[in-house]
Amino acid sequence: MVINTSEKADVVVIGGGIFGCAIAYYYTRNNPGKKIILLERNEICNAATSHAAALLTRIRAKKDFIPLSLETYRVIAEMEKQLNETLDVKRVGVLHVAASESTIADLDSLMKIAATFSEPATYLQAEKVQAKIPWLKTQDEWKFGFMPQESYCDPYLLGTFFARCAKLQGAEIRQGVEVTNILMEDNIAVGVATSDGNIYAGAVVIAAGAWSPVLAMEVGIGLPMAPVRSQYWITERSKLFPVDSPIVILPDAQAYARPESGSLLFGIRELKSFSTSPANIPQNINEFSFSDDKGTGDLAAVIDKLARFFPMVYDTGLKYYIAGFSGYTPDNYLSMGIVPGVKNLFAATGCVGAGISVAGGVGLAFAEMIAGKPNPYDFTNFNLERFGKIDPFSNAWLDKCAMARSQKRSG
Ligand SMILES: Cc1cc2nc3c(=O)[nH]c(=O)nc-3n(C[C@H](O)[C@H](O)[C@H](O)COP(=O)(O)OP(=O)(O)OC[C@H]3O[C@@H](n4cnc5c(N)ncnc54)[C@H](O)[C@@H]3O)c2cc1C
Known part of the structure; x- marks a missing residue:
């Protein structure tokens, strides 16, 4: 294999779960001609995404999630048309x-x-x-x-619908490629080092699911999730x-x-x-x-x-x-957005067990933010700084996040 050490893209996404695939979908749809590369070290949707019970919850007590989930339903219909296939959502x-x-x-x-x-x-x-x-x-x-109207679906199929449509729209989806670290110049993320060489990019998105805090900590960021x-x-x-x-x-x-x-x-x-x-x-x-x-x-x-x-x-x-x-997260709100203190770095993380239902809105939000446009949704409650400085590897933090799930009463 030829190692290419000077590849360039507009955006690199780390992780091919449903969040990474949804971001690649919306970014290519809304920014034709731009180059986005999604890197997945295994096969796409192999981790949390394919294991989900996949309730596509529309209405929740936490209202900020609702517009995100409604967008998922909307985009499913759009992708079904694009692929001329049904996702067979069970309504x-x-x-x-x-x-x-x-x-x-x-x-x-x-x-x-x-x-x-x-x-x-x-x-x-x-x-x-x-x-x-x-x-x-x-x-x-x-x-x-x-x-x-509440429904469930096959989560692997939904994740791969995003990936397939993204590919049709020009996204490069590379499986079997591991990101080893995020490349920094001062406080700016400039790309990623991978098992296949370096890729330089105008924006880097961490969408690495449960593994995200490992990558973030290497650039000094304690991502608030466990x-x-x-x-x-x-x-x-x-x-x-x-x-x-x-x-x-x-x-x-x-x-x-x-x-x-x-x-x-x-x-x-x-x-x-x-x-x-x-x-x-x-x-x-x-x-x-x-x-x-x-x-x-x-x-x-x-x-x-x-x-x-x-x-x-x-x-x-x-x-x-x-x-x-x-x-x-300790408050059961999503944990995602522009990474504070690092330019051009984004984290689509902290899914709080709701990532299949909110994937549409999350994908759209990041596609817009990466392109320098306003986020169409209110992410105030998902803010990455709301717990202050945290150590995502400490037992105290892990216990707090585990307790939040133990106390959850909703679906
Ligand atoms: C048992 C279970 C039930 C669930 N039920 C529901 C439900 O009913 N409804 C709902 O909405 N949600 C549900 N969820 C939650 C949902 O599955 C997740 O929110 C969603 O899949 C998160 O997607 P993701 O893309 O963030 O993570 P993942 O799907 O885990 O994807 C992350 C990807 O990043 C890759 N990666 C990690 N590190 C690197 C690296 N360094 N380089 C390259 N690639 C890397 C991994 O291989 C992985 O493929 C459930 C989850 C579980 C586990």
Whole structure:
């Protein structure tokens, strides 16, 4: 292989997960003729992206996420047209179940948020819920909020849709190329050193998922996020799990579930979520041992809470266990933007387990910022400086981020 040591591009993106691919898509769409190179050391979408449960959540209590997710839905339609293929988004709706005073109050305010975004949302009676979702136990005094537009998808397919469209629009996507460090001149990022030589660029974007803090620390930046494990299970098939039944969010059990081809996919928040230093994660995520017992210990610790809503859980076989790392933050807001103190460096990181749903907005935001245009979204709450100076490798920081996931009640 010829090593090219003086290659130039307008933009280099480090990491070919859904964020990197979405940025390459929007940048090429909005800036024809400009050169963007995306570098992925494995294969695109191999890490968190292909492991996601892929709820494409539209309406959340954290309102800043909503326009980003709505853009994802819009761009899916655009890419389907461009590729003349369907992504087969499963529009089954979501049912939020509220079984306590505090979650009923939360649901009422979520339904109001839906209304402000003109999103259809209705309360359902228990018997109607039962007909739609046979596995779910209901009680008349609980409240059920249904939002019919909520969907899920195949996350790998969505990530590769972004990559394929980006390529058609002129992006260079190089797999099997590792970025070893960011090249700096004083406080300006001028490119990257890779396993294939140096590439100089007008802008460098860190979109390296759980590994991002490692690259950032080499240029003196403590990126405020930590890799925290998410895990879910897929049950055996049963008539209890119709393929078109809604996604279910159970804040009182800190759990969520959705249909998966006649089975049920469900996830829980552990009493204490697991995090690790970004420096400890192997390059190939499949070499990381997430759990010796396939998460069954964590599940056993909270199963009573889940069984209140899903009594058959004790009698239902588990067929698959999936785990991966998302970049969590102490306040469960995204952590991304222009890197402070370094010119021409951007970080599309800290996805807080929502990266599939917000990918459209994130891709568009970075494409615009890199091109020197205003960010069309409000990123104030995602600001990289909001926690002050932090050490992303310290146990205290990792614990704080893990705790944020343990306390999460939404989907
Ligand atoms: C179990 C689980 C369930 C989830 N469920 C949902 C859900 O329901 N809804 C939702 O919206 N989100 C969900 N998520 C979160 C979602 O998967 C992530 O937010 C999203 O995939 C993050 O994308 P990314 O591009 O930031 O990271 P990744 O997909 O991890 O991509 C980062 C890429 O960077 C590459 N890389 C790293 N370092 C280098 C380097 N030095 N040089 C070159 N390449 C490098 C890696 O190989 C990797 O491919 C879930 C995540 C998990 C783990």
